[in-house]
Amino acid sequence: MAGIYIHIPFCKSKCSYCDFYSKTDFSQRKELIDCLIKEIHLQKNYIDENVETIYFGGGTPSVLSSDELERILSALEANFLIEEDAEITLEANPDDLTAEYLNALKLIKINRLSIGVQSFDNKQLKAINRRHSSEAALTAVEVSKNNGFNNISIDLIFGLPEQDLASWKEQVNKAMYLDIQHLSAYGLMYEEGTPLWRKMKKGEVVPVDDETSIAMYHYLVKTCVENGFEHYEISNFAKPDFRSRHNSAYWQEKTYLGIGPSAHSYNGISRQWNILSISQYCRKINQGETFYEKEILSLQDKYNDFVMVSLRTMDGINFEILQKRFGEKMYNHCLKSAEAFINNGKLAIDKNFLRLTIDGVMTSDQIIVELMYVS
Ligand code: SF4
Structure with missing residues (x-):
């Protein structure tokens, strides 16, 4: 779907x-x-x-x-x-x-x-x-x-x-x-x-x-x-x-297509974003030119997207899916980066999920950045 x-x-x-x-x-x-x-x-x-x-x-x-x-x-x-x-x-x-x-x-x-x-x-x-x-x-x-x-x-x-x-x-x-x-x-x-x-x-x-x-x-x-x-x-x-x-x-990382100036699309393999300006968008569409930029997603990009979208939901990051899709190295990176936030009450582990606490929500951007993987 x-x-x-x-x-x-x-x-x-x-x-x-x-x-x-x-x-x-x-x-x-x-x-x-x-x-x-x-x-x-x-x-x-x-x-x-x-x-x-x-x-x-x-x-x-x-x-x-x-x-x-x-x-x-x-x-x-x-x-x-x-x-x-x-x-x-x-x-x-x-x-x-x-x-x-x-x-x-x-x-x-x-x-x-x-x-x-x-x-x-x-x-x-x-x-x-x-x-x-x-x-x-x-x-x-x-x-x-x-x-x-x-x-x-x-x-x-x-x-x-x-x-x-x-x-x-x-x-x-x-x-x-x-x-x-x-x-x-x-x-x-x-x-x-x-x-x-x-x-x-x-x-x-x-x-x-x-x-x-x-x-x-x-x-x-x-x-x-x-x-x-x-x-x-x-x-x-x-x-x-x-x-x-x-x-x-x-948030479930399903395929979506964005139509119109500045709209983004994602299909699990790549993401692309349309040109911002109405004039340039229309000109390129009318002249048959490429009207978007595109990037192929690496495993690291996909991990970072997964962390970002999962942490925004109240279910949080599903460790089982994380391990299966991204392997031990990224799973361990996630656990290690989360440690300080678990200790100060901003993140919590519940069963096999890592989620933001209500206090953590207010600094979610900073927490998400810390959990991301930068090689
Ligand atoms: S300027 Fe337009 S897009 Fe921006 S908040 Fe107001 S109604 Fe929404």
Whole structure:
């Protein structure tokens, strides 16, 4: 089973923390969609198994009309074997989710929504230049449910400007009342070069301290678990049977094909990434030139990928699989590198699995780097 990711690099406005590639100028919209469809035809041999998930990400895919999304989906159906019960997700901005649009999405078989809420506090939303309001977020979830969507995820961000621990608790509690199936929650990152990073450099915003950040994460995990969510990945929580099948496929190292500017693909042997810029992507697709870079994965690369994706899941690293796939040398490297973190309570061994503890999650990037193998 495989997955397909479609990258839609347009946003109506830029959020001040975001360093993803997306443009607010939609003049290349039609050209881009034509090129996405061309790429789908060009890549039809990349996957030789059934496709069980399709994910429209971005950017803001909900800026596309249902007709535009349908054109893309029809091209996928014409070139790949899509499972009858495939999970088809659309990332959406709350402002875009009108009843009429949602009805049209249902008709084209989109069956999962990932709504970028980020916060239910208007001051906090304004501080990061989100284009929707708290009221719009609540309405979007309600209208989606009323229009038959029963697989809804929302995103929240903790550690926002204007947010203290008490306010974060309110955000989490509000999410629990929404009767949704999935929640993704990320700590705010001050990415270099973004407007928010510049404000931080000038002292106009102050990042939350580590202690508050850890308390926010602890509250999130505790509250989600108490409300029937399973904490299945560092940043992801799902009601039973509602884990994101698409993201789980990444963590299980299944084949995925990424379509569109900057999209990544992986098939267990190599990974490749498409050129970032819309103009160059379209030009290369139209002129029949190579539009991606590719690297063949060594055993060491595969081990490093395995460590990274496994540690992000709450199951952790399966030692049996590690030994079988990568041999004694890398198994011993992993155990030895993990020792210090096991001793300070950031990692724990449970049966035959090595996993992050809740305290370890906050420094997971550093731990993952230490466990990687560099020859
Ligand atoms: S909507 Fe998403 S992709 Fe677009 S600017 Fe905001 S965070 Fe970035």
